[in-house]
Amino acid sequence: MIDVPLKLLTKQLMKLDEHSKRVGLALKLALEELVCKPNGGGGCTELFVKNPGKLRDLLLEYYEGSVESVKFLIKEMYIVPLFILAEEKSYGREDSLAELFIKDPEAFKKEVELLLEKIK
Known part of the structure:
Protein backbone atom coordinates (compact mmCIF):
# COMPACT_ATOMS: atom_id res chain seq x y z
CA MET A 1 0.00 0.00 0.00
CA ILE A 2 1.11 3.56 -0.48
CA ASP A 3 2.96 5.22 2.33
CA VAL A 4 0.15 7.60 3.27
CA PRO A 5 -1.29 8.03 6.77
CA LEU A 6 -4.53 6.09 7.26
CA LYS A 7 -6.47 9.27 8.07
CA LEU A 8 -5.44 10.83 4.74
CA LEU A 9 -6.21 7.66 2.80
CA THR A 10 -9.65 7.52 4.40
CA LYS A 11 -10.23 11.11 3.26
CA GLN A 12 -9.13 10.18 -0.26
CA LEU A 13 -11.43 7.17 -0.35
CA MET A 14 -14.35 9.28 0.84
CA LYS A 15 -13.73 11.85 -1.91
CA LEU A 16 -13.43 9.14 -4.56
CA ASP A 17 -16.56 7.42 -3.28
CA GLU A 18 -18.49 10.69 -3.49
CA HIS A 19 -17.31 11.37 -7.05
CA SER A 20 -18.07 7.80 -8.17
CA LYS A 21 -21.77 8.60 -7.90
CA ARG A 22 -21.57 10.81 -10.98
CA VAL A 23 -22.37 7.86 -13.26
CA GLY A 24 -25.59 7.24 -11.40
CA LEU A 25 -26.47 6.97 -7.77
CA ALA A 26 -28.87 4.07 -8.30
CA LEU A 27 -26.20 2.05 -10.13
CA LYS A 28 -23.64 2.81 -7.45
CA LEU A 29 -26.00 1.78 -4.66
CA ALA A 30 -27.01 -1.39 -6.48
CA LEU A 31 -23.40 -2.43 -6.99
CA GLU A 32 -22.61 -1.71 -3.34
CA GLU A 33 -25.57 -3.70 -2.00
CA LEU A 34 -25.73 -6.53 -4.55
CA VAL A 35 -22.11 -7.08 -5.48
CA CYS A 36 -19.40 -5.53 -3.32
CA LYS A 37 -20.61 -5.66 0.26
CA PRO A 38 -22.04 -9.18 0.25
CA ASN A 39 -19.28 -10.75 -1.85
CA GLY A 40 -16.22 -8.53 -1.45
CA GLY A 41 -16.19 -7.79 2.24
CA GLY A 42 -16.22 -4.03 1.69
CA GLY A 43 -17.50 -1.24 -0.46
CA CYS A 44 -16.74 -1.00 -4.17
CA THR A 45 -14.55 2.09 -3.73
CA GLU A 46 -12.47 0.36 -1.08
CA LEU A 47 -12.07 -2.71 -3.32
CA PHE A 48 -11.15 -0.48 -6.26
CA ILE A 74 -14.68 1.29 -13.93
CA LYS A 75 -13.60 4.08 -16.24
CA GLU A 76 -16.66 6.24 -15.71
CA MET A 77 -17.30 5.47 -12.05
CA TYR A 78 -13.74 5.54 -10.71
CA ILE A 79 -10.92 6.30 -13.15
CA VAL A 80 -12.28 9.60 -14.52
CA PRO A 81 -13.18 10.88 -11.01
CA LEU A 82 -9.74 9.84 -9.79
CA PHE A 83 -8.06 12.01 -12.43
CA ILE A 84 -10.38 14.89 -11.53
CA LEU A 85 -9.63 14.58 -7.81
CA ALA A 86 -5.89 14.28 -8.45
CA GLU A 87 -6.16 17.42 -10.58
CA GLU A 88 -4.26 15.65 -13.32
CA LYS A 89 -4.99 15.64 -17.01
CA SER A 90 -5.67 12.12 -18.21
CA TYR A 91 -4.48 12.58 -21.81
CA GLY A 92 -6.63 9.62 -22.81
CA ARG A 93 -5.15 7.31 -20.17
CA GLU A 94 -8.62 6.30 -18.95
CA ASP A 95 -8.92 3.56 -21.55
CA SER A 96 -5.47 2.15 -20.92
CA LEU A 97 -6.09 2.12 -17.17
CA ALA A 98 -9.42 0.37 -17.67
CA GLU A 99 -7.63 -2.22 -19.79
CA LEU A 100 -4.95 -2.60 -17.11
CA PHE A 101 -7.71 -3.11 -14.51
CA ILE A 102 -8.87 -6.14 -16.50
CA LYS A 103 -5.49 -7.58 -17.47
CA ASP A 104 -3.23 -6.79 -14.49
CA PRO A 105 -4.99 -5.60 -11.34
CA GLU A 106 -1.76 -5.40 -9.32
CA ALA A 107 -0.11 -3.07 -11.84
CA PHE A 108 -3.39 -1.14 -11.96
CA LYS A 109 -3.34 -0.81 -8.17
CA LYS A 110 0.09 0.83 -8.33
CA GLU A 111 -1.16 3.38 -10.86
CA VAL A 112 -4.16 4.16 -8.67
CA GLU A 113 -1.90 4.59 -5.64
CA LEU A 114 0.18 7.15 -7.53
CA LEU A 115 -2.95 9.13 -8.38
CA LEU A 116 -4.29 8.87 -4.83
CA GLU A 117 -1.10 10.44 -3.52
CA LYS A 118 -1.97 13.59 -5.51
CA ILE A 119 -5.41 14.09 -3.93
CA LYS A 120 -5.36 16.95 -1.47
Whole structure:
Protein backbone atom coordinates (compact mmCIF):
# COMPACT_ATOMS: atom_id res chain seq x y z
CA MET A 1 0.00 0.00 0.00
CA ILE A 2 1.11 3.56 -0.48
CA ASP A 3 2.96 5.22 2.33
CA VAL A 4 0.15 7.60 3.27
CA PRO A 5 -1.29 8.03 6.77
CA LEU A 6 -4.53 6.09 7.26
CA LYS A 7 -6.47 9.27 8.07
CA LEU A 8 -5.44 10.83 4.74
CA LEU A 9 -6.21 7.66 2.80
CA THR A 10 -9.65 7.52 4.40
CA LYS A 11 -10.23 11.11 3.26
CA GLN A 12 -9.13 10.18 -0.26
CA LEU A 13 -11.43 7.17 -0.35
CA MET A 14 -14.35 9.28 0.84
CA LYS A 15 -13.73 11.85 -1.91
CA LEU A 16 -13.43 9.14 -4.56
CA ASP A 17 -16.56 7.42 -3.28
CA GLU A 18 -18.49 10.69 -3.49
CA HIS A 19 -17.31 11.37 -7.05
CA SER A 20 -18.07 7.80 -8.17
CA LYS A 21 -21.77 8.60 -7.90
CA ARG A 22 -21.57 10.81 -10.98
CA VAL A 23 -22.37 7.86 -13.26
CA GLY A 24 -25.59 7.24 -11.40
CA LEU A 25 -26.47 6.97 -7.77
CA ALA A 26 -28.87 4.07 -8.30
CA LEU A 27 -26.20 2.05 -10.13
CA LYS A 28 -23.64 2.81 -7.45
CA LEU A 29 -26.00 1.78 -4.66
CA ALA A 30 -27.01 -1.39 -6.48
CA LEU A 31 -23.40 -2.43 -6.99
CA GLU A 32 -22.61 -1.71 -3.34
CA GLU A 33 -25.57 -3.70 -2.00
CA LEU A 34 -25.73 -6.53 -4.55
CA VAL A 35 -22.11 -7.08 -5.48
CA CYS A 36 -19.40 -5.53 -3.32
CA LYS A 37 -20.61 -5.66 0.26
CA PRO A 38 -22.04 -9.18 0.25
CA ASN A 39 -19.28 -10.75 -1.85
CA GLY A 40 -16.22 -8.53 -1.45
CA GLY A 41 -16.19 -7.79 2.24
CA GLY A 42 -16.22 -4.03 1.69
CA GLY A 43 -17.50 -1.24 -0.46
CA CYS A 44 -16.74 -1.00 -4.17
CA THR A 45 -14.55 2.09 -3.73
CA GLU A 46 -12.47 0.36 -1.08
CA LEU A 47 -12.07 -2.71 -3.32
CA PHE A 48 -11.15 -0.48 -6.26
CA VAL A 49 -8.22 0.90 -4.27
CA LYS A 50 -7.19 -2.01 -2.07
CA ASN A 51 -8.15 -5.11 -4.06
CA PRO A 52 -8.92 -4.30 -7.69
CA GLY A 53 -8.54 -7.97 -8.69
CA LYS A 54 -11.41 -8.94 -6.42
CA LEU A 55 -13.53 -6.06 -7.72
CA ARG A 56 -12.75 -7.06 -11.31
CA ASP A 57 -13.79 -10.66 -10.64
CA LEU A 58 -17.02 -9.61 -8.89
CA LEU A 59 -17.98 -7.21 -11.68
CA LEU A 60 -17.18 -9.71 -14.41
CA GLU A 61 -19.40 -12.24 -12.67
CA TYR A 62 -22.20 -9.70 -12.18
CA TYR A 63 -22.00 -8.52 -15.80
CA GLU A 64 -21.83 -12.12 -17.06
CA GLY A 65 -18.30 -11.85 -18.42
CA SER A 66 -18.82 -8.63 -20.35
CA VAL A 67 -15.34 -7.12 -20.25
CA GLU A 68 -16.49 -4.02 -22.14
CA SER A 69 -19.24 -3.34 -19.60
CA VAL A 70 -16.81 -3.65 -16.70
CA LYS A 71 -14.21 -1.44 -18.39
CA PHE A 72 -16.83 1.22 -19.10
CA LEU A 73 -18.14 1.12 -15.55
CA ILE A 74 -14.68 1.29 -13.93
CA LYS A 75 -13.60 4.08 -16.24
CA GLU A 76 -16.66 6.24 -15.71
CA MET A 77 -17.30 5.47 -12.05
CA TYR A 78 -13.74 5.54 -10.71
CA ILE A 79 -10.92 6.30 -13.15
CA VAL A 80 -12.28 9.60 -14.52
CA PRO A 81 -13.18 10.88 -11.01
CA LEU A 82 -9.74 9.84 -9.79
CA PHE A 83 -8.06 12.01 -12.43
CA ILE A 84 -10.38 14.89 -11.53
CA LEU A 85 -9.63 14.58 -7.81
CA ALA A 86 -5.89 14.28 -8.45
CA GLU A 87 -6.16 17.42 -10.58
CA GLU A 88 -4.26 15.65 -13.32
CA LYS A 89 -4.99 15.64 -17.01
CA SER A 90 -5.67 12.12 -18.21
CA TYR A 91 -4.48 12.58 -21.81
CA GLY A 92 -6.63 9.62 -22.81
CA ARG A 93 -5.15 7.31 -20.17
CA GLU A 94 -8.62 6.30 -18.95
CA ASP A 95 -8.92 3.56 -21.55
CA SER A 96 -5.47 2.15 -20.92
CA LEU A 97 -6.09 2.12 -17.17
CA ALA A 98 -9.42 0.37 -17.67
CA GLU A 99 -7.63 -2.22 -19.79
CA LEU A 100 -4.95 -2.60 -17.11
CA PHE A 101 -7.71 -3.11 -14.51
CA ILE A 102 -8.87 -6.14 -16.50
CA LYS A 103 -5.49 -7.58 -17.47
CA ASP A 104 -3.23 -6.79 -14.49
CA PRO A 105 -4.99 -5.60 -11.34
CA GLU A 106 -1.76 -5.40 -9.32
CA ALA A 107 -0.11 -3.07 -11.84
CA PHE A 108 -3.39 -1.14 -11.96
CA LYS A 109 -3.34 -0.81 -8.17
CA LYS A 110 0.09 0.83 -8.33
CA GLU A 111 -1.16 3.38 -10.86
CA VAL A 112 -4.16 4.16 -8.67
CA GLU A 113 -1.90 4.59 -5.64
CA LEU A 114 0.18 7.15 -7.53
CA LEU A 115 -2.95 9.13 -8.38
CA LEU A 116 -4.29 8.87 -4.83
CA GLU A 117 -1.10 10.44 -3.52
CA LYS A 118 -1.97 13.59 -5.51
CA ILE A 119 -5.41 14.09 -3.93
CA LYS A 120 -5.36 16.95 -1.47
